[in-house]
Amino acid sequence: MLVSDFNYSLPEELIAQEPLSDRAASRLLHLNRCSQELRDSCFRDFPDLLKSDDLVVFNNTRVFPARLYGRRSGVKAQPVSVGNPASRDFLRGRIEVLLTRQLSREPNEWECLVRPGRKIGVGERLFFGAQDELRAEVMARGSFGKRRIRFTSVPDFFAAVERIGHVPLPPYIDRPDAPADRERYQTIYAREKGSVAAPTAGLHFTAEILTRLRGRTIETAEITLHVGLGTFQPVREDRVEDHKLHCESYFISAQAASAINRALDARRRVVAVGTTTVRTLECSAGKSGRVQEGSSEAEIFIYPGFEFRVVGALLTNFHLPQSTLLMLVCAFAGQQRVLDAYRHAVGECYRFYSYGDCMFVE
Secondary structure (H helix, E strand, O other): OEHHHHOOOOOHHHEOOOOOOOHHHOEEEEEOOOOOOEEEEEHHHHHHHOOOOOEEEEEOEEEOOOEEEEEEOOOOOOOOOOOOOOOHHHHOOEEEEEEEEEEEOOOEEEEEEEEOHHHOOOOOEEEEOOOOOEEEEEEEEOOOOEEEEEEOOOOOHHHHHHHHOEOOOOOOOOOOOOOOHHHHOOOOOOOEEEEOOOOHHHHHOOHHHHHHHHHOOOEEEEEEEOOOHHHOOOOOOOEHHHOOOOOEEEEEOHHHHHHHHHHHHOOOOEEEEOHHHHHHHHHHHOOOOOOOOEEEEEOOOOOOOOOOOOOOEEEEEOOOOOOHHHHHHHHHHOHHHHHHHHHHHHHOOOOEOOOOOEEEEO
16 A cells, blocks of 8 residues: 555645634534535534434543753853744754653653754753753654653753743644644643644534533543654655554543443444544554553554444544545545545635644544
């Protein structure tokens, strides 16, 4: 299976650069897999598209300001030119570090992406914040800008990151992060801190929409998957089967596992909000088809040919060409159906990617 088979053409102006002022005002493209019908709708209609006995599962992970700007050792401390990373100030010893996964708490080590990647070697010391309140050392080097770094002890590491860190907006949003992104690049039900990217299908929900779900007595459950490096990792192989996806940490409570398994036993539909929820549920269920409680690592790579054992419907945003997320949606709905739907969305000028519109596949 070729990666190039998952390509489509997207005009740059359709990539959403800002969120809508009203989360629920996003457009929704409704794809019925059985009838193959496509229907243009609005996200406010989403509760009415559900069945009364559906179980809707959310990913309650919380994004933290994981992008740090700082300096290398030997470079004089001064304000970092965040708005223009290609500026001379940035290139003269300035660094950008994106924390993607905490490897250990004691010592406090992280997997990360660094820029400029070629210049930062093992043993180099890095400093972040106006008063160098966070300090780190590069412990190991990987390919494509990946590093393992160790932070020196501070009283409250995450409090420092909240003060000096920046919202890790995806690279296709061509602007620096703004204060408003701290609230908008976050679902309203986000609770468990640990993600470097938002589970974007959930960004459309408002308190009103959740109230309407409860009003229809539609059952809901929450799981946690912390979005990590895999979200930013392009597929560099020619064949889909040769790509290896990074693992991501997840947790499923006993209550959530019980609710999901009860729904499956009763042949009720499990509706996943976002590809991260799909990945968590299908990884946990494995070949048994039973969702397991507890913590683990999601290593599963879902592409066409995969047998879904849990998820019966999917709410998702529109994804990048040749991405693993697009492959997952194609596995669920059929490759040609999804690519046809994407061509329709382009023709109708839907807004794409993280701050864009969404698609409901049932």
